[in-house]
Every structure is written in structure tokens, then in C-alpha cells.
Amino acid sequence: MQSGRQDTLEARYAIKFCVKLGKNATQTYEQLQTAYGLTCISRASVFRWHKKLKGGKVSVRDDERCGRVREVRTQELVGKIRTFMDExxxxxxxxxxxxxxxxxxxxxxxxxxEMNKRKICPKGTQ
Incomplete structure (x- = not known):
């Protein structure tokens, strides 16, 4: 398999294909091991995706995740922090x-x- 995200996506398509052929999870994992050898995705991943796809999941891509917004370094936030620091x-x-x-x-x-500031720690004289 290739490296990174592309290889897991390829494996998920292979799992989807095996599900459509009526293979069980163990047979699917064995076929993936035969095809990809040491670079095969883990047994747990095969079983998890086999269960999802057999249960009716259509897409082989990950679902959207909830949580914190990825980009917090906005100009609005920088402005607020700058004002806070000026006070x-x-x-x-x-x-x-x-x-x-x-x-x-x-x-x-x-x-x-963003603010081109850094902490200045002058050396003390003794």
C-alpha cells in the first residue's frame, strides 16, 4: 500500500467490495493481508469498518468530528489580545x-x- 491517508482509504474501498461480495470480516482481513502484506491496516480497523459498511454506511470516508475549531488564529482574536495587552x-x-x-x-x-513582540529578559548585574 501507499503511505498515509491514501492507503487507509484504499483499504476501506477493498473492505466495502468484500462486504458487497458477502465475505465476513475474517475473510476480508485475510484477503487484505494477502494483497498488502505487512502494510495492511490493523485487524481491528478491518473489523470496525466491515461492521460499519455491513450496517449500512455508504461512505468510506471518516465522519465529521465535533470539537474545537481548527483555526483560532484570526485577526479578530489577535486584535482582542492586543487590546488586552495594551490595557x-x-x-x-x-x-x-x-x-x-x-x-x-x-x-x-x-x-x-502577529504582534512581533517577545519577552525581553535583561541580565541582572551583580
């Missing part, structure tokens, strides 16, 4: 993260990349 210049990244419900690493990258 209190000593605010921490953790405080900003909690205030806007964004991961600390994302806040840090926005401050560096």
Missing part, C-alpha cells in the same frame, strides 16, 4: 490563555508572529 502590559501568557480560552502555545505564537 495591562505585565499580563502573562497564561492569563491571556485563560481569558480567551486558547492554548498557551497558540497565544505565544500569536504574540511572536
Amino acid at each position: 495591562d502590559r505585565r499580563v502573562s501568557i497564561e492569563t491571556i490563555s485563560e481569558q480567551f480560552q486558547v492554548i498557551v502555545g497558540t497565544v505565544h505564537k500569536m504574540i511572536q508572529d
Whole structure:
């Protein structure tokens, strides 16, 4: 099989084909192992997709997932953070993260990349 996402999609089409031929999950897995060898998808994946496709699922693609929006680095959010930082210049990244419900690493990258700011830690004299 190829590498990455394409190989699992190809295997799912093969599973769908076996389901239409009336093969059970074990037979399907054995045929995939014969065809793809060591690069075959796992037995658990074959059984899971066989069950889904036999149960009436039509598409071999993954369903949409719920959760947090992928892109949080919007100009609107950058503007809000900039305003928040202008009000209190000593605010921490953790405080900003909690205030806007964004991961600390994302806040840090926005401050560096979008606002061209970085923490300056001068060396103390002794």
C-alpha cells in the first residue's frame, strides 16, 4: 500500500467490495493481508469498518468530528489580545490563555508572529 491517508482509504474501498461480495470480516482481513502484506491496516480497523459498511454506511470516508475549531488564529482574536495587552502590559501568557480560552502555545505564537513582540529578559548585574 501507499503511505498515509491514501492507503487507509484504499483499504476501506477493498473492505466495502468484500462486504458487497458477502465475505465476513475474517475473510476480508485475510484477503487484505494477502494483497498488502505487512502494510495492511490493523485487524481491528478491518473489523470496525466491515461492521460499519455491513450496517449500512455508504461512505468510506471518516465522519465529521465535533470539537474545537481548527483555526483560532484570526485577526479578530489577535486584535482582542492586543487590546488586552495594551490595557495591562505585565499580563502573562497564561492569563491571556485563560481569558480567551486558547492554548498557551497558540497565544505565544500569536504574540511572536502577529504582534512581533517577545519577552525581553535583561541580565541582572551583580
